[in-house]
Every structure is written in structure tokens, then in C-alpha cells.
Amino acid sequence: MxxxxxxxxxxxxxxxxxNINIDEVxxxxxxxxxxxxxQLIIKPYKLLCSNEGKEYLEKEIKDNELTHLVxxxxxxRDHEITFINICKKTKLNPYLYKMVNIREQCxxxxxxxxxxxxxxxxxxxxxxxxxxxxxxxxxxxxxxxPNVLVIGGGITGMETALSLASKQRRVYLVEKNSILGGNxxxxxxxxxxxxxxxxxVAKKITAIQENENIEVFTDSKLxxxxxFFGNFEVTVKSTKKDQTANEFVVGAxxxxxxxxxMPTEKxxxxxxxxxDNVYTALEIEQMMKAKGKIVLKSGKEPKSVGLIHCVGxxxxxxxxxxxxNYMLKIISYLKDQSDTILIKDFYKDLCxxxxxxxxxxxxxxxxxxxxxxxxxxxxxxxxITYTEVxxxxxxxxxxxxxxxxxxxxxxxxxxLAELLNVPLHPTKFFQEAHSQLNPIGTSLEGxxxxxxxxxxxxxxxxxxxxxxVQGKIVTQLIPGExxxxxxxxxxxxxxxxxxxxxxxxxCCYGAITFDPERGICVVNEAIxxxxxxxxxxxxxxxxxxxxxxxxxxxQEMKEAIS
Amino acid sequence: MKKIQTKGVKISSNKDYRDSIVDILxxxxxxxxxxxxxxxxxxxxxxxxxxxxxxxxxxxxxxxxAAPIMPxxxxxxxxxxxxxxxxxxxxxxxMRPCEIRAxxxxxxxxxxxxxxxxxxxxxxxxxxxxxxYLNDPEKGEKKFNDILKKLDFQNKSIKPVCKICDQFSLLxxxxxxxxxxxxxxxxxxxIANSNRGNLVLKEIGxxxxxxxxxxxxxxxxxxxxxxxxxxxxxxQIKKMVEGFNSLLATFSDCIGCHNCQSACPICYCRQCYFxxxxxxxxxxxxxxxxxxxxxxxxxxxxxxxQVGRMSHMSLSCVSCGLCTDACPVxxxxxxIFSYVAHNTQKQFSYSSGENKGEPIPLKTFKxxxxxxxQELVEDAEA
Numbered sequence: 001m002x003x004x005x006x007x008x009x010x011x012x013x014x015x016x017x018x019n020i021n022i023d024e025v026x027x028x029x030x031x032x033x034x035x036x037x038x039q040l041i042i043k044p045y046k047l048l049c050s051n052e053g054k055e056y057l058e059k060e061i062k063d064n065e066l067t068h069l070v071x072x073x074x075x076x077r078d079h080e081i082t083f084i085n086i087c088k089k090t091k092l093n094p095y096l097y098k099m100v101n102i103r104e105q106c107x108x109x110x111x112x113x114x115x116x117x118x119x120x121x122x123x124x125x126x127x128x129x130x131x132x133x134x135x136x137x138x139x140x141x142x143x144x145x146p147n148v149l150v151i152g153g154g155i156t157g158m159e160t161a162l163s164l165a166s167k168q169r170r171v172y173l174v175e176k177n178s179i180l181g182g183n184x185x186x187x188x189x190x191x192x193x194x195x196x197x198x199x200x201v202a203k204k205i206t207a208i209q210e211n212e213n214i215e216v217f218t219d220s221k222l223x224x225x226x227x228f229f230g231n232f233e234v235t236v237k238s239t240k241k242d243q244t245a246n247e248f249v250v251g252a253x254x255x256x257x258x259x260x261x262m263p264t265e266k267x268x269x270x271x272x273x274x275x276d277n278v279y280t281a282l283e284i285e286q287m288m289k290a291k292g293k294i295v296l297k298s299g300k301e302p303k304s305v306g307l308i309h310c311v312g313x314x315x316x317x318x319x320x321x322x323x324x325n326y327m328l329k330i331i332s333y334l335k336d337q338s339d340t341i342l343i344k345d346f347y348k349d350l351c352x353x354x355x356x357x358x359x360x361x362x363x364x365x366x367x368x369x370x371x372x373x374x375x376x377x378x379x380x381x382x383x384i385t386y387t388e389v390x391x392x393x394x395x396x397x398x399x400x401x402x403x404x405x406x407x408x409x410x411x412x413x414x415x416l417a418e419l420l421n422v423p424l425h426p427t428k429f430f431q432e433a434h435s436q437l438n439p440i441g442t443s444l445e446g447x448x449x450x451x452x453x454x455x456x457x458x459x460x461x462x463x464x465x466x467x468x469v470q471g472k473i474v475t476q477l478i479p480g481e482x483x484x485x486x487x488x489x490x491x492x493x494x495x496x497x498x499x500x501x502x503x504x505x506x507c508c509y510g511a512i513t514f515d516p517e518r519g520i521c522v523v524n525e526a527i528x529x530x531x532x533x534x535x536x537x538x539x540x541x542x543x544x545x546x547x548x549x550x551x552x553x554x555q556e557m558k559e560a561i562s
Numbered sequence: 563m564k565k566i567q568t569k570g571v572k573i574s575s576n577k578d579y580r581d582s583i584v585d586i587l588x589x590x591x592x593x594x595x596x597x598x599x600x601x602x603x604x605x606x607x608x609x610x611x612x613x614x615x616x617x618x619x620x621x622x623x624x625x626x627x628a629a630p631i632m633p634x635x636x637x638x639x640x641x642x643x644x645x646x647x648x649x650x651x652x653x654x655x656x657m658r659p660c661e662i663r664a665x666x667x668x669x670x671x672x673x674x675x676x677x678x679x680x681x682x683x684x685x686x687x688x689x690x691x692x693x694x695y696l697n698d699p700e701k702g703e704k705k706f707n708d709i710l711k712k713l714d715f716q717n718k719s720i721k722p723v724c725k726i727c728d729q730f731s732l733l734x735x736x737x738x739x740x741x742x743x744x745x746x747x748x749x750x751x752x753i754a755n756s757n758r759g760n761l762v763l764k765e766i767g768x769x770x771x772x773x774x775x776x777x778x779x780x781x782x783x784x785x786x787x788x789x790x791x792x793x794x795x796x797x798q799i800k801k802m803v804e805g806f807n808s809l810l811a812t813f814s815d816c817i818g819c820h821n822c823q824s825a826c827p828i829c830y831c832r833q834c835y836f837x838x839x840x841x842x843x844x845x846x847x848x849x850x851x852x853x854x855x856x857x858x859x860x861x862x863x864x865x866x867x868q869v870g871r872m873s874h875m876s877l878s879c880v881s882c883g884l885c886t887d888a889c890p891v892x893x894x895x896x897x898i899f900s901y902v903a904h905n906t907q908k909q910f911s912y913s914s915g916e917n918k919g920e921p922i923p924l925k926t927f928k929x930x931x932x933x934x935x936q937e938l939v940e941d942a943e944a
Binding site: 495496498517540541550 | 645646647671672673830831832835838840847874924925
């Protein structure tokens with residue numbers, strides 16, 4: 001079959017047509033000497049992305065038996081996929097198609113019509129050069145396992161497990177402690193409505209235990225995980241003496257490992273010992289749940305209490321978001337206990353981000369609480385020295401001090417990140433794939449993050465993220481459906497590879513393995529996302545990115561910058 | 563950096579230095595401290611040397627621990643069998659310091675497996691240029707023996723790149739080291755410089771009890787002299803390669819044979835990028851270039867090859883000089899690459915082959931390095 005390139009120029013209503021002389025583009029390209037041996041079909045169309053446009057294009061490809069396709073229109077971000085889908089409807093391989101952006105990159109940004117036209121011509125010629133050097137790529141289909149591994153049996157992990165488990169989808173829930181429930185089980189009441197917590201956590205634990213599609217591993221941790229989206233081979237090992245190991249295959253992994261409070265012994269500004277009446281907010285919650293009231297070490301109720309916000313925030317470099325709210329909750333515990341109790345609440349900033357929060361704060365403020373805005377504070381046991389924002393320095397001696405330390409990732413987060421090759425944010429919480437566009441994904445397809453391990457947040461956001469993860473998995477890992485991995489991956493040419501393994505060090509996805517027998521590296525195409533890092537790093541030039549080969553880029557650049 | 567050992571074993575001083583070394587190597591084989599020894603041997607035609615892995619101690623008599631020439635870089639010999647994994651046999655490799663440094667670089671690139679390998683260095687007075695030696699091998703032998711006898715580390719006959727080498731002695735990465743630089747009494751020392759080295763010493767029943775400060779001072783003196791020579795020579799070399807026109811003039815003799823790359827121990831690629839299809843431009847493109855520029859030198863990419871090789875391997879270059887030996891048109895490739903390597907390595911605060919643990923700049927990325935380069939570019943522009 002001889003080469004026949006179809007070039008279709010979209011007018012995009014007036015968007016392109018008004019500022020690019022499309023007739024001239026067609027005239028200049030069809031008369032160009034560069035393509036005198038090639039068959040070109042070059043036509044304008046008013047709106048290619050319209051239904052009529054799509055039908056027209058499909059018919060054109062079929063009728064003209066096109067071998068290559070160039071679409072000069074808008075940004076590929078808008079409609080590349082639209083035209084890929086049209087290629088798929090015909091016999092034309094979508095990797096023999098190239099889109100040129102003559103709207104954003106030419107018509108919209110160059111006021112001079114003549115110059116815009118010149119640039120459009122050069123870009124279209126670049127695309128023709130490139131498309132002629134593109135190769136057919138065939139999408140593969142892989143079997144997928146619909147089951148899910150959830151790491152962390154706190155509120156987020158339990159919610160995720162309950163949302164996902166079904167007859168077609170088994171969920172394995174791994175918890176490092178001996179009981180489910182995580183941090184949330186220590187809370188007596190829950191924000192914002194102060195409802196009793198026992199119901200929420202206990203109900204979820206019961207639901208999990210009753211669900212035959214959820215298998216729970218307590219006192220266990222993830223020992224190993226290899227594979228890719230749809231096929232992760234995982235080993236879960238018991239941390240008990242017997243160290244029983246369970247191996248199974250899952251299609252996706254959810255990280256819901258939660259948070260811990262910053263260890264208070266690290267705090268230079270707040271020195272206290274075991275016998276002093278200084279507590280963290282979490283200890284107060286535990287005390288409330290166990291004893292039903294807040295008491296001093298002596299067993300007596302305190303008459304004066306100091307609450308300190310933002311403990312360790314400067315060291316950690318972020319706001320923990322929920323502390324101001326739970327400090328208000330502790331105020332309400334104290335005020336319920338004694339109407340006359342003296343409460344001094346020391347804060348630098350108040351973070352009240354939710355729609356319920358202001359009202360809650362106003363209610364608490366009415367209860368005779370000293371809210372003191374400070375610029376600095378140090379404590380020694382229960383003696384407080386502080387500087388108010390107006391600069392005046394003051395001191396106070398109180399019966400009890402309650403600290404709100406920064407939320408930090410739970411212990412073991414770093415090891416887990418290393419095991420799974422999931423990147424961490426500088427704060428050491430897991431790094432999401434994109435803070436807006438993919439906030440619960442990671443750089444690895446099939447591994448998701450939700451809850452406190454994502455960053456400081458309350459139960460409602462954690463549950464929201466659990467639901468978002470559920471949505472992702474339910475729509476992407478459909479039982480019985482095949483997975484189509486990325487085709488534009490990199491490949492290592494064995495005859496050039498010397499096995500220096502530089503590529504393995506730059507691969508963000510863990511897609512490259514070393515084959516000791518042959519002494520060379522190999523790309524796992526199911527994991528590779530085609531980022532091209534390895535291509536650039538290979539000292540021997542042994543790695544090629546499919547669809548971004550040197551010759552393709554060279555041919556395109558040659559024309560675009562000539 | 564690792565502290566250099568200050569004590570050594572005194573070795574018999576009456577014998578020829580070569581025999582003294584061979585004696586020790588034999589002891590290593592006898593005590594089963596090592597299973598085989600990698601040493602240079604003179605080829606039967608007596609006009610060159612080859613690397614031989616010797617298991618039979620009787621054959622060691624044929625070995626020449628300090629060959630006058632370097633036809634093949636020792637690191638290449640080691641890599642040829644240890645690239646795909648650890649050696650079954652315990653091997654002692656007796657090599658020049660630059661060969662050991664290349665070995666370390668190759669190990670960082672996973673081309674050499676150092677497991678079960680004992681690296682033995684010796685004070686290297688330099689090597690003779692291949693061309694001179696091949697013209698009259700017997701004369702070359704005599705000349706080199708003379709150099710060794712007189713401990714003439716400033717001899718005019720050695721390779722130009724050896725004259726400016728200041729890493730010719732004990733390296734932090736050597737397991738064992740023979741001091742050739744002996745005093746009037748012909749005293750030679752064997753220094754153990756690592757746990758492995760100490761173990762070998764113990765196994766052959768020797769103990770490092772003599773201080774070697776006199777030797778160390780002597781070495782430092784030579785190092786200082788060599789460093790001064792290096793500084794002077796680099797000023798000349800700089801003129802040869804600074805700016806495009808000088809570079810063009812210096813490499814205008816290049817016939818594009820790529821012998822320098824074949825001889826280079828660091829050029830470990832199976833096929834050089836510059837020998838691949840990727841760099842050959844088609845007829846149309848060549849004609850287009852000729853049309854645009856008015857003229858074009860053919861075959862293309864001779865300068866690009868040199869510059870490309872500099873950017874690919876200069877961070878690991880050990881200035882062994884094999885490239886100059888291999889050049890049929892006598893371009894001082896080694897000194898040029900040594901100069902470039904000196905500067906590129908300085909940029910990354912890296913010294914090739916000196917530290918096993920230090921990651922190779924090619925495989926690491928630090929933001930501050932980029933800043934440094936940016937400043938360099940700005941300086942050049944200003």
C-alpha cells in the first residue's frame with residue numbers, strides 16, 4: 001500500500017479561520033517540493049470535533065484509504081483523544097496520526113495573520129515529517145485481578161474496604177495493631193455535632209467482621225509487593241511470633257496508614273516529665289473514653305487548664321488543620337465537667353475551615369474561655385511563659401496543660417514508601433499524583449492514598465477520600481475486564497545495553513529490572529509510563545521511547561525550527 | 563577520604579624488583595590466599611604484552627609485573643570476565659594505578675564485579691609510548707629497565723600523559739601496594755591498604771611493621787614535581803581546545819577511526835553512539851546542510867565524536883593515555899581529555915577512581931551542581 005497522508009485543517013469556527021489564511025496553507029503545502037513523491041490529501045473543515053465533522057473524517061479515512069493522518073486544529077489536550085477514537089473506528093492505526101495545534105500556538109497568539117499562517121505551515125509540515133516516521137503500535141490487553149489490598153485498618157481503611165468489597169471483589173485489610181479502628185477509636189465524641197463515637201467506629205468494625213468478602217489481617221504488615229496495576233503479587237506477614245506469611249494477587253493497593261502525633265519529647269519549648277500534668281489532645285481523648293472525665297494525675301479535677309495550639313508546627317512546616325477544632329471539643333468536655341473551670345486557650349492562628357466551624361467556635365467563645373493570641377510560648381511543666389501579639393510578656397501557672405502537637409505520618413510510612421516505590425512529599429506524607437487533578441492517586445498506577453497518610457485531615461475528609469478511591473477502583477479495575485497498558489513505553493535494545501543500570505536509578509515507576517543472566521536491563525511494559533527518563537540517562541543510547549524516537553523528534557524539529 | 567597506611571612489610575632488597583613482586587604473588591597462590599593472578603606477560607614474539615590470568619604458579623616466572631607498555635587497559639581485562647557476576651576464583655590483579663582507577667569507575671557502572679578481586683598497585687614510573695616501543699622493542703625494554711633502576715620518574719621517554727600524572731602511587735582503593743620507589747639500599751615495601759589486603763598479608767605470613775615515611779616523602783616530592791608539570795602543560799592544552807576554532811584545528815587531523823574509543827577503558831558501550839545509524843544523516847539532509855552552510859566536511863561528525871566522547875566519559879576519565887597510543891595521526895588525545903576531565907570532575911567535586919563509595923556524577927543529580935554550571939555559563943558569557 002503506497003503512502004497516502006490525509007491532512008485536515010479545522011477552522012474551529014472563526015477561531016482559526018479568522019487569523020490563519022487556510023487557503024494559503026493548503027496551496028503552499030500541496031505545492032511544496034518536499035512532498036512531490038508523496039500522495040497528499042489536504043482539506044479544510046469548519047468544525048472537525050462536531051458530530052458531522054467526526055463522521056466526515058471517518059468517511060475520508062475510509063474512502064481515501066489513508067495511511068497517515070495529520071489534524072491541524074486545537075490543543076491536543078482538547079481533542080487528541082477525539083481523533084484517536086476516530087482512527088480506532090477505521091483501520092488506521094492511531095499511532096500513525098499526529099495532531100498539530102494551530103489554534104493556541106498560532107491563531108490565538110500571533111496577531112499578524114501572515115506570520116500566524118507561516119507558523120501554521122511550518123508546524124503542519126513538521127507534523128507530516130514526523131508522522132511519516134511514526135510506527136504502528138499495537139495496544140495489548142492484560143488480564144486483571146479485581147481484588148484490592150487496603151493497608152491500614154483505621155476509619156479510612158475500613159471505609160475503603162466496606163465500599164469496595166463485593167461478590168466480584170475481595171478486599172484484604174491489613175492492620176499493624178491487634179485491633180481495627182486506628183486513631184479514631186480513641187475519640188469519645190466526634191466533630192462537629194459531638195455525637196458519641198462508639199457507634200461509628202464499632203459499627204464499622206462489626207460490618208467488616210460480618211462481611212465475607214473482606215479478609216482482615218491484624219498484627220500484620222506488607223512484606224513485599226511486585227507487579228503493576230491489575231496484577232500485584234503481595235505478601236502479608238504477621239508481626240507475631242509465628243510470622244505467618246500470606247501471598248495473594250490484587251489489582252490495586254490502597255494506602256490508608258494514617259497519622260500519629262509528633263512525639264512531644266522532641267519539643268524543646270515544652271519541657272515536662274511523666275509525672276507532670278501535661279497531656280496531648282489524643283491522651284485527653286483516651287482519658288475521656290476510659291474515665292468519662294478529665295482529671296489530674298492525682299485523680300482530682302483541674303481548676304485551671306491551658307490549651308496550646310500549633311505545637312511543633314514551626315518544626316514541621318505545615319498546619320495540621322483539625323487541631324483548632326478538636327481543641328474546641330476539649331473545651332466543651334471541660335466546660336461540661338465544670339462551669340467554673342478557668343480555661344486559657346493559647347493560639348497563634350485559628351484554622352476553622354469548615355462550614356460548621358465558625359458557629360462551633362462562637363458557641364465555645366461564649367462559655368467564658370480566654371482565647372489569647374500569642375506570638376511565642378514556652379512551658380516548663382505546667383508553668384507557662386508567653387508573649388501576646390501586642391508584645392506584652394506574661395506568665396501563668398495552671399493545673400493542667402493540653403498540647404495540640406502536629407500531625408505526622410504514622411510510623412512505618414517511609415518504609416512502606418520505599419517498598420512500593422511511592423514518592424513522599426517533603427513533609428513525609430505520601431505524595432499525591434496531582435494536588436488537584438489526581439489527589440488520591442500516586443505516581444504508580446493502581447496504588448492510591450487516602451486519609452491521614454495523605455496529609456493532616458479530619459474524619460470527614462478521610463471518608464471522602466476513601467469514597468474517591470472507591471470510585472477510581474470501581475471504574476478502572478472492573479472485574480472480568482482487560483487492562484490496556486500504555487503503549488508509548490520505552491524499550492531497551494539488548495544489543496546496545498551493557499547493564500550499567502543507570503536507567504534503573506532514574507525510573508520513577510520501578511519499571512526496569514536487571515537480568516543477571518544476560519547482563520542487561522529489561523523494561524516491564526506494563527509498569528512503564530513512557531516518561532523517557534531512562535532514554536535520556538542511558539550512556540549507551542540503548543533505550544528508545546516508542547513514539548518518541550530520535551528520528552521522529554529530529555524530523556519534526558528540523559521542520560519546526562527551520 | 564581514607565587514610566593512607568603508613569606501615570609496610572620490608573621485602574627482600576637484593577633481588578630485581580620484578581622478581582620480588584613475583585615472589586609475593588607466588589606466595590599468595592601457594593597459601594591459597596588467591597586462586598589466580600592477573601598479570602601482564604610478554605608475548606612470544608617479544609614485541610608486546612598481554613594480560614594473562616595465571617593459576618599455575620610455575621607460569622608466574624613468565625609474568626612481568628611492570629610492563630613497559632600498556633597495550634590493553636587492565637580494567638578492560640578485568641571487565642571482560644567479571645561484568646556478568648562475581649568471579650568464582652579469588653583473583654589478585656596487579657595493575658598500574660590508572661588501571662585500578664578505571665576498574666573502580668567500571669565497577670560503579672556495573673561493568674566490573676569487585677567481589678573476590680584483590681587490587682594490587684605499584685609505584686608506576688609511567689609507560690612508554692606504544693609507537694616508540696614497537697619501533698624497537700629491545701631498545702624499549704632497555705630504556706624502561708633503566709628508568710626503573712634509576713628510579714627516574716621524570717624520564718623524557720615516558721608517555722606525555724604519564725609525565726603529568728600525580729596519581730601514580732598508592733591509591734585509597736588499592737588493597738595492596740608495592741613500593742617500587744626504593745632507597746639506595748634497594749628497600750621495597752608491601753603495604754596493605756584495606757581489610758582484604760591485611761587478610762592476604764596475614765595469609766602469606768607477613769606483618770607490616772616498618773614505617774614507610776621515607777618512601778611517602780619521596781613520593782610526595784615526585785607528586786609535587788608532576789603537579790607543577792601538569793599545571794604548565796594544561797595551560798598549553800587549554801589553548802589547543804578553547805573555542806571552536808582551536809578545537810577544529812586540533813582535531814582537523816582526525817581520520818575518524820575511533821581507535822581512541824576502542825582503547826578507552828571507560829568507553830564501555832557495546833556500540834558507540836557515533837558508530838550507530840542514529841548519527842548518519844541521509845543524502846537529502848547532508849545536501850541540505852551543504853546548501854545552507856556553503857560547504858561541509860566529510861565524513862561528518864568527526865569533531866562531534868570527540869566532543870560527544872568528552873561529555874560521555876570525561877567524568878570517569880583516568881588519564882591512562884591509551885587513546886593517544888591508539889591514535890594513528892598523533893593527536894595528543896590523552897592530554898586533551900586529561901585537561902577536560904580535570905575540569906569536568908572539578909565541577910562535580912569528583913575524582914575518578916579514588917573512592918568506591920562516591921557515586922558517579924553521571925548517575926546522580928544534585929540541584930546545586932546545576933547552579934554551579936549556570937554560574938560557569940554566565941561567567942563565560944560575561
